[in-house]
Amino acid sequence: MFGKSMELGGKRDFMGAFMFYVVYLMVLVGVSTVAVHFLGQAGIIEKAGGFFEGGETYQLIGSFFVLWLGGMMLHKRGTTNDFVSIAIVAVGIYLAWTSGVMLGLVPIALLTTMGK
Numbered sequence: 001m002f003g004k005s006m007e008l009g010g011k012r013d014f015m016g017a018f019m020f021y022v023v024y025l026m027v028l029v030g031v032s033t034v035a036v037h038f039l040g041q042a043g044i045i046e047k048a049g050g051f052f053e054g055g056e057t058y059q060l061i062g063s064f065f066v067l068w069l070g071g072m073m074l075h076k077r078g079t080t081n082d083f084v085s086i087a088i089v090a091v092g093i094y095l096a097w098t099s100g101v102m103l104g105l106v107p108i109a110l111l112t113t114m115g116k
Contacts, residue, residue, distance in 0.1 A: 008069075008076040012112045021109035024069060028101065032061040062101030066092050070108050085111060 012020060036057055039045045045057055070089030079085040088111050096104025 008073045010112070011115055014113065017109045017112050020112050021105055024109075025102065025105060028062060028065050028105070031065070032058050035061055059097065059101065062104065063093060063096040066096040066101065066104045066108060069105075070111070073108065073111060085114070088114075 036045065039057070067089075070092055074080045074082075074085055074089060077085075088107050092104045092107035092111075094104075095107065
Protein backbone atom coordinates (compact mmCIF):
# COMPACT_ATOMS: atom_id res chain seq x y z
CA MET A 1 0.00 0.00 0.00
CA PHE A 2 2.75 2.48 0.92
CA GLY A 3 5.50 0.89 -1.18
CA LYS A 4 5.52 3.51 -3.94
CA SER A 5 5.21 6.37 -1.43
CA MET A 6 8.20 5.22 0.63
CA GLU A 7 10.56 4.97 -2.33
CA LEU A 8 13.31 7.60 -2.05
CA GLY A 9 14.85 7.60 -5.51
CA GLY A 10 11.90 8.24 -7.80
CA LYS A 11 10.57 11.50 -9.24
CA ARG A 12 7.00 12.36 -8.22
CA ASP A 13 4.24 14.71 -9.19
CA PHE A 14 2.62 17.00 -6.61
CA MET A 15 0.14 14.37 -5.40
CA GLY A 16 2.95 11.83 -5.03
CA ALA A 17 4.97 14.34 -3.02
CA PHE A 18 1.95 14.93 -0.77
CA MET A 19 1.58 11.18 -0.19
CA PHE A 20 5.33 10.99 0.54
CA TYR A 21 4.87 13.74 3.15
CA VAL A 22 1.90 12.02 4.78
CA VAL A 23 3.56 8.58 4.87
CA TYR A 24 6.83 9.81 6.34
CA LEU A 25 4.99 12.03 8.82
CA MET A 26 3.14 8.95 10.07
CA VAL A 27 6.43 7.03 10.27
CA LEU A 28 8.03 9.91 12.18
CA VAL A 29 5.15 10.18 14.65
CA GLY A 30 5.33 6.45 15.35
CA VAL A 31 9.11 6.23 15.66
CA SER A 32 9.45 9.32 17.84
CA THR A 33 6.56 8.35 20.11
CA VAL A 34 8.01 4.89 20.71
CA ALA A 35 11.52 6.31 21.20
CA VAL A 36 10.34 8.91 23.71
CA HIS A 37 8.31 6.30 25.58
CA PHE A 38 11.31 3.99 25.95
CA LEU A 39 13.64 6.85 26.85
CA GLY A 40 11.16 7.93 29.51
CA GLN A 41 10.84 4.40 30.89
CA ALA A 42 14.60 4.12 31.09
CA GLY A 43 14.78 7.38 33.03
CA ILE A 44 16.87 9.17 30.43
CA ILE A 45 14.35 11.95 29.84
CA GLU A 46 11.68 13.53 31.99
CA LYS A 47 8.26 14.65 30.82
CA ALA A 48 8.44 15.23 27.04
CA GLY A 49 4.92 16.34 26.15
CA GLY A 50 3.30 15.18 22.94
CA PHE A 51 4.46 15.10 19.33
CA PHE A 52 2.05 17.78 18.17
CA GLU A 53 2.89 20.01 21.15
CA GLY A 54 6.42 20.35 19.80
CA GLY A 55 8.43 19.26 22.82
CA GLU A 56 12.22 19.59 22.73
CA THR A 57 12.80 15.85 22.59
CA TYR A 58 10.40 15.38 19.71
CA GLN A 59 11.97 18.31 17.91
CA LEU A 60 15.44 16.82 18.31
CA ILE A 61 14.35 13.36 17.11
CA GLY A 62 12.40 14.92 14.24
CA SER A 63 15.32 17.07 13.13
CA PHE A 64 17.59 14.04 13.04
CA PHE A 65 14.87 12.20 11.08
CA VAL A 66 14.70 15.02 8.51
CA LEU A 67 18.51 14.99 8.26
CA TRP A 68 18.52 11.21 7.77
CA LEU A 69 15.67 11.26 5.24
CA GLY A 70 17.20 14.11 3.23
CA GLY A 71 20.63 12.50 3.25
CA MET A 72 19.25 9.13 2.17
CA MET A 73 17.32 10.80 -0.62
CA LEU A 74 20.41 12.66 -1.87
CA HIS A 75 22.45 9.47 -1.74
CA LYS A 76 19.80 7.33 -3.46
CA ARG A 77 19.33 9.85 -6.27
CA GLY A 78 23.06 10.48 -6.69
CA THR A 79 22.74 14.23 -6.12
CA THR A 80 25.17 14.60 -3.23
CA ASN A 81 27.21 17.07 -5.30
CA ASP A 82 24.22 19.21 -6.39
CA PHE A 83 24.22 22.47 -4.44
CA VAL A 84 20.50 23.16 -4.90
CA SER A 85 19.49 19.76 -3.52
CA ILE A 86 21.82 20.13 -0.55
CA ALA A 87 20.45 23.64 0.11
CA ILE A 88 16.86 22.31 0.05
CA VAL A 89 17.77 19.63 2.59
CA ALA A 90 19.52 22.27 4.74
CA VAL A 91 16.39 24.45 4.63
CA GLY A 92 14.33 21.44 5.69
CA ILE A 93 16.63 20.77 8.64
CA TYR A 94 16.57 24.44 9.64
CA LEU A 95 12.77 24.56 9.50
CA ALA A 96 12.51 21.29 11.46
CA TRP A 97 14.77 22.67 14.16
CA THR A 98 13.27 26.16 14.45
CA SER A 99 9.63 25.93 13.36
CA GLY A 100 8.64 22.31 13.74
CA VAL A 101 9.13 18.96 12.13
CA MET A 102 5.87 19.10 10.20
CA LEU A 103 7.13 22.18 8.38
CA GLY A 104 10.64 20.74 8.00
CA LEU A 105 9.34 17.78 6.01
CA VAL A 106 7.79 20.05 3.37
CA PRO A 107 11.08 20.92 1.53
CA ILE A 108 12.08 17.25 1.64
CA ALA A 109 8.77 16.28 0.05
CA LEU A 110 9.16 19.00 -2.57
CA LEU A 111 12.66 17.69 -3.31
CA THR A 112 11.04 14.51 -4.61
CA THR A 113 9.43 16.51 -7.44
CA MET A 114 12.81 17.59 -8.81
CA GLY A 115 14.63 15.59 -11.43
CA LYS A 116 18.26 14.53 -11.22
